[in-house]
Amino acid sequence: MSNSNLNPRCLNIGGKDIRVVDDHQYVLLIWGSLFQNRKQPMALVSIDYHPDTNPPFWLWAYQKAMAIDPDREAELVEKFQQRMLAALDPLHLDSVQMVMDQMRNDEHINTAMELGYLRDYHMINCMEKHVYSRGSHYLVPENQFGSLEDVVFKNIELPLEKIGAEDLILDIDLDYFLRPENFELDLDQNNIFTDLVKQAQIITVARSKTYFDFLKNDEFTIESCEEKLIALLEKIISK
Template sequence: MSHQKVTIGGKDVYIVESHHHVLLGWAEVRRSQGSALALLTLDHHIDTKAPFFNHRFWATHKGVGNDNQAAMQTMLPGMIAAIDWNDEDTVVAAIANLKHDEHIRTAIQAGIVSRAFVVNLSGENRADAQVYETCSGCDAIGCTKPIHDHRCVRTRVDQVLESTYLEHELGKLNTMAQAREVPGVEAAPYILDIDLDYFHSEKAIDPNDAATFYRLVQGALAITIAIAIEVGCVKSLRCSGSKITGQSLLTRMQQHMQTALT
């Protein structure tokens, strides 16, 4: 399991190759804080599938065409109960049965994090009692074209770290939270989680105005970063002509954090 912990400006930063391995860092933060923190994640995907969905499916189905939902549901309580955030071995065992898109709800149900706010690029805008997801169109960057095209999309993905974009998305998440009478994104202690496949171009990781992002970095009690090398998401999602890699994005992200925290 690739899991590295570094300290930048006095803040713990956990770096993993596969996103679901952040569960180990989240559990460590949970132990150190004594209570479950909120989570703010920046990600191309939402990563909010049901806990252990893939493992439970293949454990209870003979093939893709079978339908054994009852058996899948029967397995879940025991798998969640087996996770003790005070016991690192149980967290490692849980990770072995997770896919990279199942860790958020697993962490919530296991009491490792309290709720999750997800800024995504997959088009998901929804909320339930535990997870709040936002993905805006060109309105997030102030585009006023009556018809949006591929140029708008490229402009938007180039600005996902700009203060204007992030403030728009944070505002939407805070509105969702307010509607359910829970604290907003920065109103309670939180972990900042970044999947580097959120960035599709060199410009995306180099904003003109990084003030909001730096504020989020400074306000987080801890930070987790997924390099997304194992599943190849950075390369498969990057814009045409872009040369970014998980490693190049990690280097630039660490530079941003150094600037924000020193």
């Protein structure tokens, strides 16, 4: 387990908290801490290459079920998932931290929904436009992967009026960005991402280095990507 998962990089820019972890599932602990302080669930806007909305502890439960009885897979998966969730106390993060090793990096959003940390989510991604009973998915067109320009948010029909009325967490995975030019955002022409940054009560960032290195199109390091994002956030917040 990376030390920065449990001790994330912490920045405060213009009074806005930004937290950076290595593995995306560990933002769950940050969201849980925010819930403890605010005593109410938040809405989430997540920008990611992948739709990180698999059910809580799904892979762990699936592997356990298949090892016991493949013919009872569905029944056992649900049983093991519910057993794991029942052991968690949303107000005591130690109980959540203890099971993080059983959580994949695409299971934290719906776990946060189950724990009451989130009341809704808007998942902007490049892979799947899932339709679930809760939350919404928005699929970025391939020719706009990595972009933060207004045209992206308009093309995916992000419900800005609804989001503008919500208490918001903004969550960003660095693997969304494919090249350094993605951060060359004209802030006089592109206001939607700016508004999301300014509205957010907190911004969480996942490095996801393995996925970043696989997806990037240029000679682009994870360190450079992180610093370019932080610089863009600072520019927006101070604007």
